[in-house]
Amino acid sequence: MIRIVLVEDQAMLRDSLVCTINAQQDMEVVAAFANAADALEATRRTGATCALLDVCTENDSSGIVAARLIKEEMPDVRVVIMTGLPEITFVDGARKAGVDSFVYKNVGTGELLGIIRSTMEGYSTFPWRSSASSPTAWSFPKSR
Template sequence: MIRVLIVEDQAILREGLARSVGDQSDMTVVAAIADASEALDVVLKERPDMILMDVCTEHDSNGIVAAARIKEELPECRIIIMTGMPEITFVDQAREAGVDSFVYKNVGIDELFGVMRSTLAGYCTFPKPPESIFSGTAALDDVELSILRLACEGKSRREIAAELFMSEGTVKRRISEILSKTGYDNIMRLAVHAVTEGSIVPNMERP
């Protein structure tokens, strides 16, 4: 019997997933929780074979951060990250955390079970990052993404410089490069757009 842990903050999705998984003749749900920060304790107690892990969970806990911690303790546990957010860094973060597969929540239940079974068989599934205002020639490097993320959190140029150990002049120059790439004339307008379309999810627990 395949033992499955579900980590999903939305009750209707968590309960629906638990019912669907429980209906499989070869699967059982060992626990269904809302907060990724509690996942490691549950994993060490229940020893699931697989985890379906949301990214944005209760109390701003980050499922990708939780997945990395779990992989350190129980590397054989298969983890599938799920999200409904088109955040441009989630797929790469998940790979770096060592998760096994990644799905967006718009997949059908049959496709999800297909990913679950192929992941258990040792295959990895990762989608391409979604198209956004940062696709193609507007793609930002890691430093630019860090600056934009902090701007999305309402940080001033001085605060961004302090957090990233840069001079304010360097931050100003990098912001100009971000605006040039994206075609915006103001970093706060860009930040509002990025948050509104879900390309950046601010104030999350960071890996």
């Protein structure tokens, strides 16, 4: 079972993701909230195996900072960062923080669920810009 801590500051999206994820046979949201500053403690407390973190959250808290703290303390926890903002520095910052995968919120829920599953299997997904300048994602085995 993939045990997920979810951080998303938009309540409607957070609630929708909780319902979608909990409807999966192999996934469960063990904590969901709006502030990334709470992610490390929630991951510790719940024994989560995955953290799905928005980049920009309540109180100007950063999912990327939370990801770095989680990976430093619990390197086996997989971290997926998501954002709706096509800011390339977020991708670079996520890589430096040790994030396992990065996804833009313009993907469908089926694709997001697939990215979570592949990340848990050791693959890493990060966007890149094609010649048309639209974000595209590629998955590849994460080097250990």
